Amino acid sequence: MKYFTNACPAPGAGLILPRVKKSGRIIIPRKTIYRLSIYLRCLARLKENGLDTVSSEALAKAAGVKPTQLRKDLACFGTFGTRGLGYDVTELSSRIADELGTSRLQPVILVGVGNLGLALLSYRGFEKEGFEIIAAFDANPRRPRNKQIAQPILGMDVMPKFIAEHGVKMAILSVPAPSAQEVANHLVECGVAGILNFAPIVLTVPEDVMANNVNLAIELENLSYFIRE
Amino acid sequence: MKYFTNACPAPGAGLILPRVKKSGRIIIPRKTIYRLSIYLRCLARLKENGLDTVSSEALAKAAGVKPTQLRKDLACFGTFGTRGLGYDVTELSSRIADELGTSRLQPVILVGVGNLGLALLSYRGFEKEGFEIIAAFDANPRRPRNKQIAQPILGMDVMPKFIAEHGVKMAILSVPAPSAQEVANHLVECGVAGILNFAPIVLTVPEDVMANNVNLAIELENLSYFIRE
DNA sequence: AAGCGTTTGTGAAATATTTCACAATATTTC
DNA sequence: GAAATATTGTGAAATATTTCACAAACGCTT
Structure with a gap:
């Protein structure tokens, strides 16, 4: 299976990448932060379609990345998947939103x-x-x-x-x-x-x-x- | 001297980066392409200010990157600088524009x-x-x-x-x-x-x-x- | 025209990111 | 409840990018 797509995120996202320094918290790479936003949007669409759980393969395909990258990205701030089953859509959404700081307006x-x-x-x-x-x-x-x-x-x-x-x-x-x-x-x-x-x-x-x-x-x-x- | 800045390019630019495959031409990294665009804009401003030549240090500072990175970026498609002096603003502009394919409307x-x-x-x-x-x-x-x-x-x-x-x-x-x-x-x-x-x-x-x-x-x-x- | 000071260009090192490979662990089936 | 199947989580390898360090080359001064 191929996950290749020419799609790429918005313009600036890749130019100057200062290290993410968060005192006391694990460092999350800048690119990962961008991808988390994309995952969040894909999850929202999946939820609209009535899906409760999603595998890293399915979500990665929707987001235009490889499954291993998705899992590595998520590993930066916890483990929420269920082996053999996948991720709970609602739970994963809210964990990513928390991490991004967008859970409040x-x-x-x-x-x-x-x-x-x-x-x-x-x-x-x-x-x-x-x-x-x-x-x-x-x-x-x-x-x-x-x-x-x-x-x-x-x-x-x-x-x-x-x-x-x-x-x-x-x-x-x-x-x-x-x-x-x-x-x-x-x-x-x-x-x-x-x-x-x-x-x-x-x-x-x-x-x-x-x-x-x-x-x-x-x-x-x-x-x-x-x-x- | 510090070149650090939090400025970063537009959103998507860094997420999914397929390899640049150009048949018969040297591969230029995606991020380099973005930076070339930035250099081009900085050069335009320098020209407006009446400068004829610019060093990699000065141009890099204007673009928010390190001088070595600028030189490495330019090295991808030629050598146009004059050691001890720097780059000719007009010449470098047109070479970058040629490379980007923006020399024509x-x-x-x-x-x-x-x-x-x-x-x-x-x-x-x-x-x-x-x-x-x-x-x-x-x-x-x-x-x-x-x-x-x-x-x-x-x-x-x-x-x-x-x-x-x-x-x-x-x-x-x-x-x-x-x-x-x-x-x-x-x-x-x-x-x-x-x-x-x-x-x-x-x-x-x-x-x-x-x-x-x-x-x-x-x-x-x-x-x-x-x-x- | 020789010497000095500057600045480029670049191989090599350091760092960062992505991908692989597979053990661990859950669900589902029979 | 055991076996089969699926899928995560992750150390290690591969790849990509950035930074360093310095030799080479040029202009400028005298």
Whole structure:
């Protein structure tokens, strides 16, 4: 049986991989964390289809990896399978969700309400995944006409207060490249610990802050390399 | 000097890494390809700032990697530096662009004009990176009110003809998850060789087709893991 | 044109990740 | 309840990637 697929995760996930250092906890490789998210989504689909248990072979196939890799990934934080049978779908889901820290709803803010920022605001895909964009900020906070945006769009000046009051730990950064580093610094000062960066620059952040980059142009460029004949 | 940064590339980039098999050409690791894209963007910024030459140390710092890694990456496809001086910014840019296949403009189509698809259509960031979304397709191709979309929005039925006529090799897939695999199959049949998939499922595609995934929820989930205290 | 200071390019070492192979252990069948 | 079947968990091997260390090569200065 072949498990090969050309599918690969989103763009940035493989570039710079600082070691995962969690004081007192077992180190889980960065790539494993990404795969855990994928397993979680596959498990959700299996549950919808009424399956109670799943083997590593079946789940691995759904996730596009090899069964041994799946088992090694899970071994990083416990053993929950039943030999001869497989994994309990519900139990495995909740253990992975616990491990990822997504078992509770995370408030997220968005900074930079331009073209892309606006699109992300109106995108409803986050909610059912445990995240909610609760507000947006922009240097020029005018509400766009003709758009059904549920979230308030606020000025940058009220951002520190808002972050503190709502305990915001994660931000989506969709400002233009030239101001991205400056805004990121501002976010870090306010206590934000995770930044999802859409600006096409390499952010420099303190060691205890995590910045993930999503760069659509780089994704396309990557494709264009592989499709050359 | 420290080069450490928590910045990392977009989500999917590191999960499943099939070996790069290019008949007759030297194998370049997938991660190297991603970094080449980053170097290219850093070089563009350096050129804007009027620099003619750059050392591996300076460029690596800008890209958030170590100098040795940058040199090893470049060594995959030639030697262009001048010892004691560094690299010629313009020459290195064009060599990398050649290698990535972005020296010429690539026509791209978008399939699935929902919330996210619409956002990507109105996003102007691709053009200056060598890509142009020349048309969009949707099962229900109505033109959105109140939106300045330059591209035609066409029905799925005319897609095969369009792809053939315009020599389209790359597609952005932003349809809902349940229909993503089916549409992907359709694209592959039409001759599309590279798919940038925004649907939250693992696409199965033939070996000679490349599918890169961008999953914003997974990116957020990844952040949430690292910011747990 | 010789010497000095810099910076590349690269073999080798170190590290990380994936895959293999199989023992251990459960379920199912008869 | 014993045998057959299935599937996990994991040490070890294989593979891949990153980093080191340094020789080679160039520009610049005098």
